Amino acid sequence: MAMRAARITVKVQPRAKVTRVVGRMENAYRLQVAAPPVDGKANEACIAFLGEVAGVAKSRVRIISGRASRVKIVEIEGIGQEEMERRLGPGLRD
Numbered sequence: 001m002a003m004r005a006a007r008i009t010v011k012v013q014p015r016a017k018v019t020r021v022v023g024r025m026e027n028a029y030r031l032q033v034a035a036p037p038v039d040g041k042a043n044e045a046c047i048a049f050l051g052e053v054a055g056v057a058k059s060r061v062r063i064i065s066g067r068a069s070r071v072k073i074v075e076i077e078g079i080g081q082e083e084m085e086r087r088l089g090p091g092l093r094d
Contacts, residue, residue, distance in 0.1 A: 003077055003078075004077070004078060004079060004080045005075055005076060005077045005078070005079075006054070006075070006076045006079050006080060006081045006083070006084035006085070007064070007073060007074070007075050007076075007081070008029060008050075008073070008074055008076070008084060008085070008088070009027055009028040009029070009071065009072070009073050009074075010028055010029045010030075010031045010046065010050075010071070010072050010074060011025060011028045011029070011030050011031065011070055011071050011072075012031050012032075012033055012042055012046055012070050012071075012072060013030065013031070013032045013033070013070070014033055014035060014036055014037040014042040015033075015034070015035075015036050015037075016032030016033060016034055017032075017034065018032070018034055019031075019032060019033045019034050019035075019045055019049045020032055021088050028071060029088055031046060031049070033045040033046055033049065040067075043063060043067060043072075046063070046072065046074065047061045047062070047063065047074075050074055050076055051076070053084075053087050053088060054076045054078065054079045054084055054087065055079070056076060056077065056078040056079060060076065060077040060078050061074060061075070061076050061077075062074070062075055
């Protein structure tokens with residue numbers, strides 16, 4: 001049986017007041033994270049937030065591209081693409 005995994009592109013804005021999805025720009029979700037972009041803290045916050053949204057452990061979320069960039073491709077194991085996009089959608093209306 002193949003493992004389900006979603007891949008999403010996020011544009012991370014560090015040092016926000018709260019961590020949340022604030023919109024979508026072309027093919028990337030705009031993600032504000034409260035953590036600063038220092039010592040990997042913004043990456044950790046991104047991973048933790050997306051794991052929580054997906055309902056999976058942080059160990060099942062990994063940045064596959066863009067660790068040192070604001071634009072990242074993130075893979076989340078244990079959730080399908082459509083379901084992950086559906087779960088990210090409600091944040092767009094906040």
